[in-house]
Amino acid sequence: MMWTVRKSGVGLAALLCAVALTACGDKKVTVYEQGKYSGAPVAAPWDSPQYGGKQAQWETTLEARTAGQNDYSRIPAR
Amino acid sequence: MARMKFICDPNRCIECNGCVTACKNANDVPWGVNRRRVVTLNDGVPGERSISVACMHCSDAPCMAVCPVDCFVRSDDGVVLHDKDQCIGCGYCLYACPFGAPQFPQAGAFGARGKMDKCTFCQGGPGKGSEEAQYNKYGQNRIAEGKLPLCAEMCSTKALLAGDGEVISNIFRERVTVRGKGAEVVGWATAYGAPGGPKSGAAPAPTEGKK
Numbered sequence: 001m002m003w004t005v006r007k008s009g010v011g012l013a014a015l016l017c018a019v020a021l022t023a024c025g026d027k028k029v030t031v032y033e034q035g036k037y038s039g040a041p042v043a044a045p046w047d048s049p050q051y052g053g054k055q056a057q058w059e060t061t062l063e064a065r066t067a068g069q070n071d072y073s074r075i076p077a078r
Numbered sequence: 079m080a081r082m083k084f085i086c087d088p089n090r091c092i093e094c095n096g097c098v099t100a101c102k103n104a105n106d107v108p109w110g111v112n113r114r115r116v117v118t119l120n121d122g123v124p125g126e127r128s129i130s131v132a133c134m135h136c137s138d139a140p141c142m143a144v145c146p147v148d149c150f151v152r153s154d155d156g157v158v159l160h161d162k163d164q165c166i167g168c169g170y171c172l173y174a175c176p177f178g179a180p181q182f183p184q185a186g187a188f189g190a191r192g193k194m195d196k197c198t199f200c201q202g203g204p205g206k207g208s209e210e211a212q213y214n215k216y217g218q219n220r221i222a223e224g225k226l227p228l229c230a231e232m233c234s235t236k237a238l239l240a241g242d243g244e245v246i247s248n249i250f251r252e253r254v255t256v257r258g259k260g261a262e263v264v265g266w267a268t269a270y271g272a273p274g275g276p277k278s279g280a281a282p283a284p285t286e287g288k289k
Contacts (some may be wrong), residue, residue, distance in 0.1 A: 011227035035148035039161025040205030042153045048222035062080060066241030068232065070249040072256065 079243035081156035082199050082221075084230070085250050086129040089260040090237035093118055093128040097229035097238050101132070104200065104228040105217025111181040114229055127281045130229070130238050133158060133164035133197035137165075141171035141180060155221070156243075157199040162215050165193040199240070200227040 202219030
């Protein structure tokens with residue numbers, strides 16, 4: 001009888017330890033919030049003397065220039 | 079709206095450092111500061127690869143997250159810029175950046191750091207002022223002139239591509255399709271090792287004839 005009580009006590013203690021240690025395995029979650037930008041505003045690239053606020057024109061120019069980096073469009077691949 | 083990015087094709091980069099020179103020259107970058115540099119992996123070993131590295135203008139930039147004075151901003155076209163008038167030169171961004179992009183000029187004796195300097199995608203910087211003052215602080219603003227960063231425009235083998243992420247990734251994809259290899263040189267598996275594959279830093283396996 002005494003032996004059974006002692007055995008179940010050890011079992012209970014082991015279970016409690018296991019439950020308590022489970023919490024140690026949890027990873028801390030850091031919630032990150034971006035701060036508010038403190039610097040001067042950034043002018044849009046199309047607000048330049050060259051484009052005078054014409055966003056569409058600037059986008060077309062830049063897209064053509066970017067696509068122009070593809071040498072296969074100039075010399076077709078064999 | 080375009081989302082500006084760089085891609086370097088390691089199969090084309092010949093380690094000429096033309097991009098580094100172009101950047102230094104275009105922006106009058108001071109001695110000791112390199113906004114762009116060429117990194118070679120397995121130098122001298124057959125199959126070595128070089129890539130040109132600068133600020134990658136991350137979509138979720140760690141430098142922005144750690145800056146204690148919040149001097150970083152993302153422009154409308156996705157370029158990460160910083161206001162030098164706000165920067166306190168603490169160096170947190172240098173530790174946070176996985177590419178080593180932030181650079182600090184030696185401003186004086188005893189290792190004192192100046193304000194951070196990095197690639198601006200040739201888009202100048204925040205704020206207004208005389209053109210000369212802006213140039214001295216940030217360098218050229220080629221984007222406002224409808225041009226691309228000079229490093230990419232000067233690249234003789236067109237290894238370094240700059241511009242809207244969608245357009246340049248299509249160019250790179252077409253190259254990989256035409257030559258039948260090259261995609262495996264960049265990416266997560268190459269940097270950190272694929273499960274069951276070669277460890278990171280190992281010389282890339284020959285890919286001739288691989289599909």
